[in-house]
Each structure stands twice: as C-alpha cells, then as structure tokens.
Amino acid sequence: MPRTHPKGLIFSASKKENPINFSSMGIGARGTAIRNRISRAVFVPNRGVNFTDGNITVGMKSIISSLERINVAESGTSNTFTVKLDRQPLNKSALIIESGDTTEVKVHPKRVEFDRNNWNTPVTITVTGVDDTIDDANVDTYVKVSVLYGEDVKLIPVRNYDDEDSIQQIVFANLTNTTINKTEGSSASISVYLTKAPSGNTTISVTSDNTSAINSIATAVTFTPSDYNTPKTITLPIIDDEIDNTSARNVGLTFTESDTSRSSIITVNVDDNDVIGINHTTVPNFIYEGDSFIIDLSLSKIPEGNVGVITSTSDPSKFTVANASRTFTPANYNTTQNVQITANNGQFSTPEEVFDISFTFTAASGGGQYISTKTEQLIVYDSNKVYNTSIDSITVNEGDSFTFDVSLSTRPQAGNVVVEFNENANNRDLISDLTFTQSNWKIAQQVTVQTKVNGSTNNESDNLVLLQNVDDATPFVQKTISVTINHVAVSAPGITNITSANTNGAYNNGIISITIVFDEIVNVVTTDGTPSLALNSGGTATYVSGTGTDTLIFDYVIANGNNTADLDYSNTTALVLNGGTIKDADANDATITLVAPGQANSLGANKSLVVLTSNPVITVTGSNPETITEGTTYSDSGAAAVDALGTSLTVSTTNPVDTSTIGAYTVTYTATDAAGNNQTATRIVNVTASSNTVALTNPSTVNVVNSGGNKYVLNGGTTYNALTDYGLAIATYTLQNVPEAHPIAFLTSGNSNIAYAPVSTTTIIKVSGGGTSANANGDYYTFADENDNAINIANGDFKFMRGHTYEFQANGISSSHPFKVHFSGSDSSAIDGNSANITVSIPTSHSTTAGDLYYQCTVHSGMKANLSLFYKEVSESGETTASYDFYYGSVTVTVAGDFTSVSAYCYYHGYMGGKDLLVYSAS
Numbered sequence: 001m002p003r004t005h006p007k008g009l010i011f012s013a014s015k016k017e018n019p020i021n022f023s024s025m026g027i028g029a030r031g032t033a034i035r036n037r038i039s040r041a042v043f044v045p046n047r048g049v050n051f052t053d054g055n056i057t058v059g060m061k062s063i064i065s066s067l068e069r070i071n072v073a074e075s076g077t078s079n080t081f082t083v084k085l086d087r088q089p090l091n092k093s094a095l096i097i098e099s100g101d102t103t104e105v106k107v108h109p110k111r112v113e114f115d116r117n118n119w120n121t122p123v124t125i126t127v128t129g130v131d132d133t134i135d136d137a138n139v140d141t142y143v144k145v146s147v148l149y150g151e152d153v154k155l156i157p158v159r160n161y162d163d164e165d166s167i168q169q170i171v172f173a174n175l176t177n178t179t180i181n182k183t184e185g186s187s188a189s190i191s192v193y194l195t196k197a198p199s200g201n202t203t204i205s206v207t208s209d210n211t212s213a214i215n216s217i218a219t220a221v222t223f224t225p226s227d228y229n230t231p232k233t234i235t236l237p238i239i240d241d242e243i244d245n246t247s248a249r250n251v252g253l254t255f256t257e258s259d260t261s262r263s264s265i266i267t268v269n270v271d272d273n274d275v276i277g278i279n280h281t282t283v284p285n286f287i288y289e290g291d292s293f294i295i296d297l298s299l300s301k302i303p304e305g306n307v308g309v310i311t312s313t314s315d316p317s318k319f320t321v322a323n324a325s326r327t328f329t330p331a332n333y334n335t336t337q338n339v340q341i342t343a344n345n346g347q348f349s350t351p352e353e354v355f356d357i358s359f360t361f362t363a364a365s366g367g368g369q370y371i372s373t374k375t376e377q378l379i380v381y382d383s384n385k386v387y388n389t390s391i392d393s394i395t396v397n398e399g400d401s402f403t404f405d406v407s408l409s410t411r412p413q414a415g416n417v418v419v420e421f422n423e424n425a426n427n428r429d430l431i432s433d434l435t436f437t438q439s440n441w442k443i444a445q446q447v448t449v450q451t452k453v454n455g456s457t458n459n460e461s462d463n464l465v466l467l468q469n470v471d472d473a474t475p476f477v478q479k480t481i482s483v484t485i486n487h488v489a490v491s492a493p494g495i496t497n498i499t500s501a502n503t504n505g506a507y508n509n510g511i512i513s514i515t516i517v518f519d520e521i522v523n524v525v526t527t528d529g530t531p532s533l534a535l536n537s538g539g540t541a542t543y544v545s546g547t548g549t550d551t552l553i554f555d556y557v558i559a560n561g562n563n564t565a566d567l568d569y570s571n572t573t574a575l576v577l578n579g580g581t582i583k584d585a586d587a588n589d590a591t592i593t594l595v596a597p598g599q600a601n602s603l604g605a606n607k608s609l610v611v612l613t614s615n616p617v618i619t620v621t622g623s624n625p626e627t628i629t630e631g632t633t634y635s636d637s638g639a640a641a642v643d644a645l646g647t648s649l650t651v652s653t654t655n656p657v658d659t660s661t662i663g664a665y666t667v668t669y670t671a672t673d674a675a676g677n678n679q680t681a682t683r684i685v686n687v688t689a690s691s692n693t694v695a696l697t698n699p700s701t702v703n704v705v706n707s708g709g710n711k712y713v714l715n716g717g718t719t720y721n722a723l724t725d726y727g728l729a730i731a732t733y734t735l736q737n738v739p740e741a742h743p744i745a746f747l748t749s750g751n752s753n754i755a756y757a758p759v760s761t762t763t764i765i766k767v768s769g770g771g772t773s774a775n776a777n778g779d780y781y782t783f784a785d786e787n788d789n790a791i792n793i794a795n796g797d798f799k800f801m802r803g804h805t806y807e808f809q810a811n812g813i814s815s816s817h818p819f820k821v822h823f824s825g826s827d828s829s830a831i832d833g834n835s836a837n838i839t840v841s842i843p844t845s846h847s848t849t850a851g852d853l854y855y856q857c858t859v860h861s862g863m864k865a866n867l868s869l870f871y872k873e874v875s876e877s878g879e880t881t882a883s884y885d886f887y888y889g890s891v892t893v894t895v896a897g898d899f900t901s902v903s904a905y906c907y908y909h910g911y912m913g914g915k916d917l918l919v920y921s922a923s
Helices: 028-037
Strands: 017-019 040-042 049-052 070-073 078-085 093-099 105-108 111-114 123-129 139-147 153-161 170-172 179-183 187-194 202-208 220-223 232-237 249-257 263-271 278-280 286-288 292-299 307-313 319-322 325-328 337-343 352-361 374-381 387-389 393-397 401-408 417-421 434-436 445-450 460-468 479-486 495-500 505-507 511-525 532-534 540-545 549-557 581-583 609-612 617-620 626-629 639-642 651-654 663-672 678-688 693-695 703-706 710-713 725-728 732-738 744-746 754-758 762-769 782-785 805-813 819-823 837-841 854-857 864-866 871-874 882-885 889-895 904-906 918-920
Touching (some): 070 123, 078 093, 078 111, 105 139, 170 263, 179 187, 187 202, 187 220, 202 232, 220 232, 278 352, 278 374, 307 319, 325 337, 387 479, 393 401, 401 434, 434 445, 511 540, 532 549, 617 678, 639 663, 639 678, 744 754, 805 819, 819 837
Parallel strands (some): 070 153, 286 374, 626 678, 762 805
Antiparallel strands (some): 093 111, 093 139, 105 123, 139 153, 170 187, 202 220, 249 263, 292 337, 352 374, 417 434, 417 460, 511 549, 511 581, 532 540, 540 549, 617 639, 651 663, 663 678, 703 710, 732 889, 744 904, 819 854
C-alpha cells in the first residue's frame, strides 16, 4: 500500500498560526491529504532564521516563506537553498535542519553554527531525493529549519518525484509554480530533467500556443540514459512587439518528451512594456526676441488609435505657436510633423527670461500607455543692444582718476564682443579694452580712467565713447560718457621719481637714459644753459628732451674712468639748471632738490645699474717664472682678480704645461668683470731636464733597438729608457752608425745654439745600360750600389743627402746614351761605355725644389729622372713646424751655447723615442 506522507508533524495550539502555501503543486488526492495535514504551522518571534535562494527572505519575525516548493526526484537529484541569521547573536547560535520524511528526502548539513563573525554569511543546504523502491507516486514533504533551544521554526515544502511510476515525468527543477510572469523583451529560462532513465536518447521539445509572443522553434534539449536526471536549461526569448497594449498575453508552453510522448504544460503571463513617448528635434537653448524656430514631432511607438499632441509655452502671451495641435495615427506615428514657435517682438522687458515648452498628449482612442507631459526649457534674450554703464557723466580734477562699471544689455549673438574706448592722449591715459562673452555679458567690468595734468590752465571737456571692435550679428549702440576735467593750480612742480629706461646690469660704454618725473607737466628752457645731473660714477647726465610733459630725459654718456657699483645721483643737489629753467604752466619754478641717494624713488633705489670702465686687476700667486723638473707634477698656484670696484672675480686659467717635455710654457690667467672688461696675466713655467740626463759621449754610437717599436739609443746603449736624455756641453759631437733605414734629423728650429750636419763620405753608385724607354721603376739606366745591389732612383726609393758626395761609376753605359747629373745649377761631365766616373758633392744649401736635381742622357733629353732628397717638413704638437735634412752614417752635432731640449726625428718613423732627446748641460 502507498504510504501517507509527510509523517510526524507536531503543532502547538498555543502559538500563533500562519498558513504554509502549498498551492499549485498538482499532487493529486494524496497530496491534498498531506497538504491538509501540514497546512497550518505556528511560529513564535525569536532570533530569526533567514532563508535565501533567490526567492526567499525570511526574517526574525517568522514571516512565512514565499517559496512554494523545492523539487527533487527519487533518481537522486538535488536542489539547494541557503540560510543565515538576520542579526548578530550575543554568542554562538545553531540552526537544526531536518527532513520531514527521511524515506523521501535527506538534507545536508543537518546543523549549521553561526557566531558574531559569520552570522550574515549564507550557508547552502542541499536537499536530495531518496529512492524508496516503492511505486508511491510523487510525494510532498518538507524540510524543517529551527533555532537550537529556540522556538523559531521554518518549513520548506519539498516534492520528491517517484521513479517507480511506469509513466515518465518531466520535472521543472527551477519552478515552484506552473504559472510564471515575464515582460516583453526578457526571456524565460526553464530547467528540466526526467524521473526515469529512457531506453535511449530522448529529447524534450517546446511548443508555444502564441508564437507572436514566444517563439519556441528549434528549442529542445537531449537526455541520455546516463544524464536523464541532470537538469538542462531551455531559454525562450519573450518577443517585444513594440506595440502599446494594455492587457497581458497568456502563453501556454507545452514541453513534450519524445520517447514516451509525455508532456507538461506551464503558462507564461507576458506583460506589455511599450509606453508611447514623444520624439522631437532639439529645442534651442536660447533665442532672441523676434526669432522663430521649428520643432519636428513624432511618436516613439505605434499607438492603438489616433493620438493628439499639443505644443504650448509657459507664457502664451509672449509667443506665437503655429500648428500647436498635431494628430498621429498608427499609420503615420513616426512621420514628423512640425511646429513653429516665435518670440513676439515687444513682449520681453528683461534682458533674459526662461520659459517652458511643453508637449502634451490629448485623449486617445483605443487606450494605451503614454508618458506624462514632456517639457523643455527655452531662454529668450532681449534684442535691444546697448551698453549699461554706472555713470553717464562725471566731473574730476586733472590728475585724478575715476572708475565706472560696464555690462551688456543682452547676450552676444555671434561670439565675443570687444569694447574699446576712444583715445585722448592729451587728457587721459589709454584705457584697456573690455571683452564680453556669451557667459559673462551681464557681469559688470570695472573701468579706471586716469586723467592727466596737461599744462593747460583751462578746464577740459572730454567725451568718453564706448565703441565696438568686433561686431556681433548686429552691433551694440555706442554710448558716450560726458567727462569734465577741471584745471587745478599748484604752487610749484616737484620731483616724484627718478629712474632709467635701461635694463638692470653692468655697462662699460654707451648711454644710460635717466628719467626725472615731476608731479605735473613742466616746460624746460635751455636758451641760457642746459640742466644736468651729477652722478656718483664721476660722470654727468645732460637734459635732452621731455619739455611739455611730466617726464624729463637726461642722457649719461659713459666715459673712461667712470666706475660705480650702483649708479645714482651724487647728492640731493645733484640736479643743476646751469642757467636753464624748469617751470610749470603757471610759471612756477620747479623744486629741484632730490631725495637722498638710495632712498625710495631715487635712481639707486629704482634701478641696479653698474658702471665699470677700468679693466680688472689680476695678481699672480706664487713664483713667476717657475722652474720644475721634467717628469714631475705641476700644480698651478693660480691667481686672484678684482674689478675696478674691488669686487672679487672668477679667474679662468689656460695651462699648457707638459712636464714630460722640456721647455718653457706660458700659463695664462683671464678675468672678466660684469661689464665685459677683461684682463690677462701670465706665468712662465720652465720644464728642465730630469735627473736621468746622461752626458753624450764623443763620438757616440747610435743604435736602434726594439722596445715596443724601434727607438734611438745613443752612447752605444742597447736598452731604451723613456726618461733618459743626453746632455751636451759647448762642443761638436759625432754620432756614428746612424742606420740608412732610419735617417735622422734634429728638430733644431728656433734653437740657434745647436746645429747638425752630415760627415761627408763618398757613396758609390754603379751606372749601366741606357735605353730610349724607362724601366718599370721609371729609370732609363740601371743602378747598383758598390756591392752590386740594385737600387732605384727615379721612383725615390734611393734618396740623396745634401752635404754628401756620390761617385757615379760607368759600368757598361751604352755609348749612344751618355749619362750626366745636373746639380747645384749646372751639369756634370758625361760618362759612357766603361770609361770615367762622375763625382757629385751636393752642397748643404742645394735647392730642395723638385726637378733641380736630376740625371739625363746627353743625347736624348727625354731620358731624364729627378733625384729625391732626404728632406721634408715636420709638423708635430709642441714643435716648431719646419723642414729638415735627414742623414744616415755619421752626423755631427755642434753646440754653441744654452738651448732648450731638441728632439730626434726619423724620416720614416717619426720620433722613435727621440722626443726632447738632447738637452743642454754646461759641464
């Protein structure tokens, strides 16, 4: 026999009863019996239990839950809800969760504890269907939630779908009622599953009885025998017809399972969301009196019948509305209809007024939903364009100032309005323009007018006119303020200020313009003399211009010897007339006594002008000249400098001292004052030979050793030392064995007490052959040394030394090509065959011009080649650029007196360690 559920419900008659809603469960007669048994439950206010699952909110006052039912199935499906407390407990609190029938449903967890920290954190309760293996149809029971040791109890209805029933059932997992409410444009999401495993794959499809509201085409889910009890969601869009309806549409949805053709039906109540509004083009923010504008109207939705729209203003007496009433039908609801609004001339008395433009629906046929009246704001500006001023006329004394306010009567139409004022330079200072914008036009701007003392003894009439520089759409009307300037007689003009137009700074020449300002206009007469101003620099400024104004100009021409740290006049009586006069218009003599120099309004107080015409003074510190030893460190002692006023200056130093090179060096000190005057001073630093100087032997053998590159070593030495130099006394020294591969020169230019020369010997050159064409090396003959080694002359491989002798020996010269040498301006004798020799001694003064030394065939002049000299220019840092002879073999060095260090230089390889190699040594 089927069992009756739920079991063991106990209710207290002493407590207030509240019904539990188990409506629309569709559970048959047995469900009705169960519903009758638990239809009333009693709750007492206590610490509240709060249920939350999206539909439930139950607070401390024991309000019955709006949740109608939780659905599970005997196949093991579950559903959940959450619980929490509605306020913080004093200590710990616990909720007990119990199944109303453990043979139908089980719950987890069965106990939930809360404390002062987690009381408001929801805890999930899982309800799972229990398979009782009995065909007892669908069973309705409950889950009980109660406060431990309390009296607050909540019952949550639960339906457990039977899976022993031979009939397949479709379960709506997320629905507690077969009727749901939705709004147009939303969607309905329905979660479904089956109570029994199908024999194979099966689908649940949905059909709608109103496809204009819900279209369920191609909407279906598929279940397999393994996932039949896993909920799957079908989402159905609710169509928005965008038509205004006053009543809801009821749509029946039939869910059909394909395997057994079992179906279930739910009803969706679709509420209308369409409200008709008024579309219109933008109402302008503002217009001017007399302007018109057009508004285009239409409806936002299709009405059910004809609809009227009335356009009105908040003050109909000031506006004309054309086509104020417009009618729209379902056919033309979105076709625009225009309304024209005009601001009537002569109706607006204030510069700026705000009005409402309203659009109102009239009664419509067919009913419907409509927005309330729609309102836009409009500002209307006065069209009368004038300047508002705080005064229309004024009388002032000359030299006084006055102020007044200016604003516009209405808002500019086209942009900014720039107000300028007429000029009257004789009576008043220039007035700055005013700029009014579309946002500040009604804000008063203050104008200050400074009148002048113009020297006239009469009152002046001055009309101050407000003009418009930048036109608006139409210009503002000019306004004239009448100004009367009264002449005020004064006793005597006085000096108020002395300053200069020159920029602050230091000057060493030119003109400084000094201005003396009086308290009124003065006239200067220079017929009998010109006023002048004595200055503290020793100079004088002379009057040049300014008569007829209140400012006189004096020019100060800076002269040599003028110096001052702060230019000012010399004393209070520095202004001297010198026979001239300074008077005002009333013939009063000006008071020319000055304030003390440096006080307020004096030249020195107003300006910072420095006059310096004398050069700075530089004092060299320490020894001058100074002598240091080669290879030591030189630390310059520096110098001090002051300008002509005794102010210390920065000294810049140019220090070329090279302690690795013997010689005399000049250290230069430069100082420049604030006016650009500069001065220089020098110190001579002599770098002398170091203690590594060794005496040059005589004779001295020259060796070339390899020490990081070939180096010259004298005295027959075999080791190179970079700090070693050779001392020479007054004598002639012979250097022997200078290699031909390293011909040497001594860079003696500028040293008149030392010279070098070759020791003349004879070099044998054998000459043979002779032909009409040159060899590959450019020679017309064949040459060899005394050891029969071939040498090339024409291409410069073999070079000749001035002061040396060469013997050209005939060694088979063709008799038809006699050979001669041209040197020292003339030709040698000719040789040919095997006869005779030519001895050529090239003078030390022989020309170094290319082509002045050559050989030639005496018969064929074209058979010719130039001879090259061991001679070239040397240009090195620290050396005097000059041209030198280079020698090999034996070389003499003659010392006639003291000399600065001399470098040895190789024709092919430069210094070869010979920088400053020779130094003077008296002993």
